[in-house]
Amino acid sequence: MSERGRPRSFDRASALRRAMEVFWAKGYEGASLSDLTAAMGINSPSLYAAFGSKEALFLEATDLYTRSEGTDIWSTLEEAPTARLAIEGFLTQTARAYSQTDRPQGCLIALGALHQDSTQGLICQDLRRRRAENQTALQARLERAAAEGELPADFDCQAAATFFATVQHGMSIQARDGGTHAALMATVAGAMAAWTTMAGANT
Amino acid sequence: MSERGRPRSFDRASALRRAMEVFWAKGYEGASLSDLTAAMGINSPSLYAAFGSKEALFLEATDLYTRSEGTDIWSTLEEAPTARLAIEGFLTQTARAYSQTDRPQGCLIALGALHQDSTQGLICQDLRRRRAENQTALQARLERAAAEGELPADFDCQAAATFFATVQHGMSIQARDGGTHAALMATVAGAMAAWTTMAGANT
DNA sequence: TCTTTTCTGTGTTGATCGATACATAATTCG
DNA sequence: CGAATTATGTATCGATCAACACAGAAAAGA
Known part of the structure; x- marks a missing residue:
């Protein structure tokens, strides 16, 4: 359901994984939006549309970390x-x-x-x-x-x-x-x- | 020697101690110039005149930390x-x-x-x-x-x-x-x- | 086809970052 | 005293921060 509208042009899961790696390497403070968008291969509006905020993205990234690396x-x-x-x-x-x-x-x-x-x-x-x-x-x-x-x-x-x-x-x-x-x-x-x-x- | 010119109006040693406490609490990245100058009770030009840069101030602060706390x-x-x-x-x-x-x-x-x-x-x-x-x-x-x-x-x-x-x-x-x-x-x-x-x- | 919905890229927002320009105040030297 | 020197406060610099406005693009439903 709810597949109307223009489809997302990037893979949300792999973009999240890239974000996780940036946060992992640089920490929350040290990871800038530029770092994140560059690594994820998207622009900031796409990031905010898909994840909400830097804070929410970090929380999702730590969740992925716990599920995948630990x-x-x-x-x-x-x-x-x-x-x-x-x-x-x-x-x-x-x-x-x-x-x-x-x-x-x-x-x-x-x-x-x-x-x-x-x-x-x-x-x-x-x-x-x-x-x-x-x-x-x-x-x-x-x-x-x-x-x-x-x-x-x-x-x-x-x-x-x-x-x-x-x-x-x-x-x-x-x-x-x-x-x-x-x-x-x-x-x-x-x-x-x-x-x-x-x-x-x-x- | 070299006591010419207007004398410094704050105590350099105690200002450095305040800076050390800010770095200690917030880390290097997390400590902003505003945080530092507020805690030290001086304006940024005085900070730069006395310590050179944020980086140099941090190095002096860690040195003080090693000598006093350790x-x-x-x-x-x-x-x-x-x-x-x-x-x-x-x-x-x-x-x-x-x-x-x-x-x-x-x-x-x-x-x-x-x-x-x-x-x-x-x-x-x-x-x-x-x-x-x-x-x-x-x-x-x-x-x-x-x-x-x-x-x-x-x-x-x-x-x-x-x-x-x-x-x-x-x-x-x-x-x-x-x-x-x-x-x-x-x-x-x-x-x-x-x-x-x-x-x-x-x- | 046309409307609706959602996403994308460009460009920019106000705030804050570290760091200074500049004029003035306060001291020593001559 | 005046000249030289150093520190201070105000005000600001360009860069970057996180976040968003807006218009155009790409899909589904009617």
Whole structure:
């Protein structure tokens, strides 16, 4: 329905993907409309007609990012047979994803808009919510393992989730600084050394 | 010498401090000349006469930040009697500094300008250099301990320095997300759990 | 074919960006 | 004192920001 009128001359989905890459590389503030329209291959009126505003475009872009780039990381977390393998896989997938050289390094959700401001409160708020959801997912996975008796009785799932989420955030900055896959894996090894102490060597 | 001409009507040092706080809170891009001059209590011609440009002002501000805000963190690292206490003190001081409520949360060096761009290449480059220096300082402290026979033979000082520096970077984002001192200390506890595995429980 | 609807390209809007021109005020030197 | 020097306030520069007005183009429905 509603296919009347002149049809859109560009592919909305691929234009959104280009926008996501620009935001990913430059952040919300750093990505100008000129950058966006140039990458998307359209003029600004088309952008506003299709997406509404720069803010709305960013929100759609982060949604696409979560659905497309984060799946390997979070599916590994959920599907790994043990909590240890879940955390190790989660971090290993992160190291792999953050060090790909054919795309921006680090995470759009972590780096997209860190400086709260009145004009962009919505953007910061949305990214914070997504980061909080990620930490909650970590915690839920650990609590599942705890409920199944996989972890020691004194294991603090919330503290552990906080720690591993923070390590992942740090890896975004490490990747932005040019950290190689090997360097990111050194961070993963450090985090898993923490696991050994927290949950025991035989988990 | 050279005290001829009309004297400056504001205190350069305290104006620089105000500028540092603005950059700290808003980042390099997010801090406009209006923000800066308003906080510094001067007009833009005075700013340019005293500091040269926004870029030069930022470089001076980061220098002031390193000299004033980072001293507790890095002196603890150097002066602690053992490597374990050095790392633990380094992270504990970080948790304390990043969660102060009377100033911006997180680290100016870590968060000030993460999105590389042609126009601000100098800024990003300077912050990267400072972050690299910090990681080098960590590594040097660990190597000192290793040379004194304090650490196991297979202890990888470079990998450990990478890990702890990355944890600290993550703590900046954690603090920006409103992480409390207790939450930051949970991250510290996780990092020290890694130490126990890497260097043994009795270090 | 003709009307209606929707999209596209050109051009531009007011606001704000970082950075200065210029005249005046305040100081030192001679 | 007058000349030289430096800082200040006002007012503004060209560039760029996000966003939009408008007219023409391309489709569907009648």
